[in-house]
Amino acid sequence: xxxxxxxxxxxxxxxxxxxxxxxxxxxxxxxxxxxxxxxxxxxxxxxxxxxxxxxxxxxxxxxxxxxxxxxxxxxxxxxxxxxxxxxxxxxxxxxxxxxxxxxxxxxxxxxxxxxxxxxxxxxxxxxxxxxxxxxxxxxxxxxxxxxxxxxxxxxxxxxxxxxxxxx
Amino acid sequence: xxxxxxxxxxxxxxxxxxxxxxxxxxxxxxxxxxxxxxxxxxxxxxxxxxxxxxxxxxxxxxxxxxxxxxxxxxxxxxxxxxxxxxxxxxxxxxxxxxxxxxxxxxxxxxxxxxxxxxxxxxxxxxxxxxxxxxxxxxxxxxxxxxxxxxxxxxxxxxxxxxxxxxxxxxxxxxxxxxxxxxxxxxxxxxxxxxxxxxxxxxxxxxxxxxxxxxxxxxxxxxxxxxxxxxxxxxxxxxxxxxxxxxxxxxxxxxxxxxxxxxxxxxxxxxxxxxxxxxxxxxxxxxxxxxxxxxx
Numbered sequence: 001x002x003x004x005x006x007x008x009x010x011x012x013x014x015x016x017x018x019x020x021x022x023x024x025x026x027x028x029x030x031x032x033x034x035x036x037x038x039x040x041x042x043x044x045x046x047x048x049x050x051x052x053x054x055x056x057x058x059x060x061x062x063x064x065x066x067x068x069x070x071x072x073x074x075x076x077x078x079x080x081x082x083x084x085x086x087x088x089x090x091x092x093x094x095x096x097x098x099x100x101x102x103x104x105x106x107x108x109x110x111x112x113x114x115x116x117x118x119x120x121x122x123x124x125x126x127x128x129x130x131x132x133x134x135x136x137x138x139x140x141x142x143x144x145x146x147x148x149x150x151x152x153x154x155x156x157x158x159x160x161x162x163x164x165x166x167x
Numbered sequence: 168x169x170x171x172x173x174x175x176x177x178x179x180x181x182x183x184x185x186x187x188x189x190x191x192x193x194x195x196x197x198x199x200x201x202x203x204x205x206x207x208x209x210x211x212x213x214x215x216x217x218x219x220x221x222x223x224x225x226x227x228x229x230x231x232x233x234x235x236x237x238x239x240x241x242x243x244x245x246x247x248x249x250x251x252x253x254x255x256x257x258x259x260x261x262x263x264x265x266x267x268x269x270x271x272x273x274x275x276x277x278x279x280x281x282x283x284x285x286x287x288x289x290x291x292x293x294x295x296x297x298x299x300x301x302x303x304x305x306x307x308x309x310x311x312x313x314x315x316x317x318x319x320x321x322x323x324x325x326x327x328x329x330x331x332x333x334x335x336x337x338x339x340x341x342x343x344x345x346x347x348x349x350x351x352x353x354x355x356x357x358x359x360x361x362x363x364x365x366x367x368x369x370x371x372x373x374x375x376x377x378x379x380x381x382x383x384x385x386x387x388x389x390x391x392x393x394x395x396x397x398x399x400x401x402x403x404x405x406x407x408x409x410x411x412x413x414x415x416x417x418x419x420x421x422x423x424x425x426x427x428x429x430x431x432x433x434x435x436x437x438x439x440x441x442x443x444x445x446x447x448x449x450x451x452x453x454x455x456x457x458x459x460x461x462x
Contacts, residue, residue, distance in 0.1 A: 009233045021225035030225055038233075097222035106223070121220050126183040141183065142174030145209070148216035149173070155219055 008049050009038055015122040016057055022106060022118055023061040024068075033060045051128040054119055098159060105154035113147035120144055171195065171202045176209040361385045366396050371414045374398055375438050375461045383407060408447030408457060415442050434458050 013034060020030035037057040046052035106114060119129045130137040171192055178184045179192055196203050366374045366385055376382055376398050383399040395413035402408055415437060434451065435444045436458050445458045
């Protein structure tokens with residue numbers, strides 16, 4: 001139902017952009033991919049649009065990352081490097097947060113742990129996460145617990161390393 | 168019950184436990200100080216993880232209107248990346264698709280052959296080749312196999328086939344793929360080739376093209392086909408793309424369709440006052456990237 005989809009768009013678009021941003025680390029691309037995912041949903045009319053959107057978006061982000069890696073390879077051959085994407089301006093609230101550190105910690109997670117964590121953060125329920133990752137519903141909590149632990153540990157380890165390097 | 172593991176505690180904190188399990192856990196927590204401490208620790212950790220993730224939010228921007236979403240929206244490519252990808256794609260697919268195109272061209276001729284075969288099989292024509300039995304009417308696929316190149320040398324052992332082939336070559340290329348039509352038109356009316364000044368006069372500005380790629384030709388599109396200019400450029404490995412360019416009227420809806428090729432087969436882009444369409448023996452993805460590079 002297109003009306004349902006319009007409603008889901010309003011309630012989910014930003015979450016989808018945020019989800020994608022944490023995978024591709026580029027706002028423009030995250031927005032493009034999110035819009036593409038919704039545009040595909042309009043065509044495919046999936047039964048569970050919200051979960052479907054995140055799965056499709058995750059797949060597109062993965063393809064995007066692979067393509068970006070290939071392009072970097074070609075670029076080295078052509079000796080013209082792409083401009084690095086500008087870092088997003090820090091939100092004042094998170095001024096003291098080491099964004100690069102969080103990003104490194106997130107990127108260091110196992111892909112499934114990261115996906116589950118990002119899906120939860122995007123507002124999906126355990127049932128939706130289970131349905132779209134293939135995890136048993138009972139395993140979602142365990143996976144989330146592990147992902148959170150590792151995120152925090154990797155972040156703290158990175159910070160500790162920095163302090164040690166400075167001190 | 169056994170002590171609660173992290174998974175159970177996180178499910179509980181996430182509000183994702185079914186009512187029965189939830190009640191059981193809460194009963195256990197009332198009795199077990201160890202698990203209460205564990206729950207506090209996991210609650211703190213969960214909040215910490217959420218804070219860390221929350222710091223990675225992208226800058227908030229305006230949402231595009233839902234009604235304006237369209238599938239296959241072209242992505243924004245950074246120029247060098249797009250260029251590298253396009254060149255790679257041209258190298259990888261150029262030859263293959265060139266072949267495909269030749270086959271298609273032949274396919275068109277094959278249709279002609281099939282169409283003219285009935286004339287050729289008339290007894291009078293067959294009589295001109297008295298020492299050979301009339302060949303059975305060849306299906307198009309058979310004709311394709313028999314003609315590996317668009318220009319066949321006359322085959323003396325099959326005079327009828329040779330005659331048909333000559334006739335086909337003389338015939339107007341009715342069955343050519345639409346994208347080739349304007350090229351054929353240029354071949355027929357060589358005076359429509361343009362110099363830069365004439366192109367500027369037609370478009371109201373300098374024509375757009377891929378920087379650093381040789382322009383093979385610049386041709387006028389007749390006004391009955393919507394007017395404008397066709398530019399051919401080589402993008403590597405013998406792959407040639409065409410840019411169809413027209414000045415955009417103040418009201419875009421008045422832009423006449425280009426009759427010679429179905430617009431649905433071409434990617435289009437507005438570049439200032441120009442509408443630029445691209446066609447060529449590359450994947451739509453590569454064409455899209457190349458189109459982004461047109462300046």
